Amino acid sequence: MKPTPERILDAAEDIFAEKGYAATSLGDIADMVGIRSPSLYNHFRNKEALYVAMLDRLIIRFSEPLEWLLQGDVDRQRVLNWQRQSVELHAENPNLARLLQHAALSGGPQINQLIEKLFKPLAENSANLVGPNVPTLMERPELLPWILMAFNNIVMSYVTMAPMYREILGMDPFSEEGTRNQIDSIRILTEALWAYNEPAKGSS
Amino acid sequence: MKPTPERILDAAEDIFAEKGYAATSLGDIADMVGIRSPSLYNHFRNKEALYVAMLDRLIIRFSEPLEWLLQGDVDRQRVLNWQRQSVELHAENPNLARLLQHAALSGGPQINQLIEKLFKPLAENSANLVGPNVPTLMERPELLPWILMAFNNIVMSYVTMAPMYREILGMDPFSEEGTRNQIDSIRILTEALWAYNEPAKGSS
Numbered sequence: 251m252k253p254t255p256e257r258i259l260d261a262a263e264d265i266f267a268e269k270g271y272a273a274t275s276l277g278d279i280a281d282m283v284g285i286r287s288p289s290l291y292n293h294f295r296n297k298e299a300l301y302v303a304m305l306d307r308l309i310i311r312f313s314e315p316l317e318w319l320l321q322g323d324v325d326r327q328r329v330l331n332w333q334r335q336s337v338e339l340h341a342e343n344p345n346l347a348r349l350l351q352h353a354a355l356s357g358g359p360q361i362n363q364l365i366e367k368l369f370k371p372l373a374e375n376s377a378n379l380v381g382p383n384v385p386t387l388m389e390r391p392e393l394l395p396w397i398l399m400a401f402n403n404i405v406m407s408y409v410t411m412a413p414m415y416r417e418i419l420g421m422d423p424f425s426e427e428g429t430r431n432q433i434d435s436i437r438i439l440t441e442a443l444w445a446y447n448e449p450a451k452g453s454s
Numbered sequence: 455m456k457p458t459p460e461r462i463l464d465a466a467e468d469i470f471a472e473k474g475y476a477a478t479s480l481g482d483i484a485d486m487v488g489i490r491s492p493s494l495y496n497h498f499r500n501k502e503a504l505y506v507a508m509l510d511r512l513i514i515r516f517s518e519p520l521e522w523l524l525q526g527d528v529d530r531q532r533v534l535n536w537q538r539q540s541v542e543l544h545a546e547n548p549n550l551a552r553l554l555q556h557a558a559l560s561g562g563p564q565i566n567q568l569i570e571k572l573f574k575p576l577a578e579n580s581a582n583l584v585g586p587n588v589p590t591l592m593e594r595p596e597l598l599p600w601i602l603m604a605f606n607n608i609v610m611s612y613v614t615m616a617p618m619y620r621e622i623l624g625m626d627p628f629s630e631e632g633t634r635n636q637i638d639s640i641r642i643l644t645e646a647l648w649a650y651n652e653p654a655k656g657s658s
Contacts (some may be wrong), residue, residue, distance in 0.1 A: 267559075268559070268560060269476075269560060270474065270477075270559070270560065272473075272477060273474075273476060273477050273560075348559055350615075350618065351555060351559060351614060351615070352559060353618075354614060354615045354616070354617050354618045355471075355472070355474070355552055355555060355556060355614060356472060356473060356474065356477075361618075362621075365618050365621070366621075369618065369621075369622055370622075372622075373621075373622040386642055386646075387642075390638070390642075392635065393635055393638060393639050393642070395622050395623050395624070396623065396635045396636055396638075396639040397639050397642075397643070398622075399612065399615075399619055399622065399623070400608045400612075400639055400640070400643065403607045403608050403611035403612060403615065404604045404607050404608060406611070406615075407607035407610070407611040407614075408603065408604075408607060410555060410558060410559060410611075411554075411555070411558045411603075411607065411610075412558070413558050414554065414557075414558045414565075414569050414573065415603055417566075417569070417570075417573075417577075418573055418574075418576075418577040418599050418602075418603065419599050419600065419603070420599070431596065431597055431600045432600055434594070434597055434600075435597050435600040435601050435604055436604070438590055438591075438594075438597070438601075438647075438650070438652065439601070439604065439643065439646075439647060441650065441652065442590075442643075442646040442647045442649070442650035443642075443643060443646045445646070445649070445650055446642070446645065446646035446649055446650070448642065448645065
């Protein structure tokens with residue numbers, strides 16, 4: 251069996267991801283771990299400390315694909331690999347997307363610092379990640395963050411909206427086939443963008 | 455001043471959209487309207503009835519752009535107009551996106567019927583909306599719902615994730631400029647997809 255602190259983090263992840271920060275009680279988490287609430291304080295100072303530790307652990311894990319990408323050439327094949335890794339990671343563990351979405355909707359402690367850890371490397375490399383391959387965007391560099399957020403939304407909201415999409419997709423969004431279709435769709439959108447030359451227009 | 459039932463629906467929309475179904479109390483809503491909780495029951499049977507009436511009103515409003523599109527030819531210019539109308543409607547009223555996202559994360563009453571009203575017309579017309587213009591997808595028709603959901607996520611998650619994107623975008627996502635950049639980005643992605651011919655591959 252895993253050590254108690256890790257089991258507490260696992261349970262916290264699932265419950266915070268389902269209910270959001272405000273609606274989660276430490277009692278719920280203790281119950282799920284099978285310990286008494288006071289024992290929880292032997293490992294985490296309070297609800298906020300547990301929330302931050304739990305999110306920190308997830309952010310480290312979800313930052314790996316981008317770190318891997320930025321350690322080498324940002325060429326097309328490696329961008330597609332990064333996207334695939336990200337989709338697969340979110341399918342394996344839908345909790346990060348859910349936790350961030352809850353925090354965006356209803357707030358959560360220290361959320362600015364957490365966003366910074368996760369999104370800043372993405373934002374700082376937006377030109378690098380999207381730009382050079384897309385002629386149209388070379389002329390509209392101000393749109394780069396919007397395009398990057400668009401792809402981020404495609405990946406993360408597939409996870410957070412999954413219960414609503416089950417019927418429309420006709421299958422479990424997290425099934426092997428569902429995940430493969432999601433990866434293929436993102437690849438096609440990406441390659442389409444790379445191939446695109448916007449027709450010249452009068453300056454507007 | 456608006457009639458009381460409408461003021462109750464307005465307040466319910468804002469509070470359910472912020473907190474989600476479970477965390478919202480009728481007392482919060484009555485306080486915001488400036489009436490006493492028991493008066494609320496003169497207009498709505500209970501919390502569930504209020505929630506459903508409030509969401510129904512929103513879904514009717516947000517269904518209008520697609521109804522408009524489907525009443526005429528689904529040509530390229532009208533598809534772009536539909537997308538623009540949808541983005542502008544969500545910017546004017548971010549509550550529907552937030553409410554659906556809360557429901558997807560934590561549940562809500564009668565949510566299946568509500569999804570059906572909103573997404574079924576979209577799903578039933580996916581071939582019509584995406585298909586004929588995208589040669590690549592003529593050969594991968596099974597991806598149509600994923601592509602449609604991808605664009606839906608770009609539109610709706612821009613709204614639900616807005617507080618997290620403020621810093622990355624460097625401006626209020628709902629400002630005039632922010633909304634215009636979002637519309638331009640979606641247009642470019644759409645036109646890129648229309649223009650795309652996936653290179654032929656060995657059957658895989």
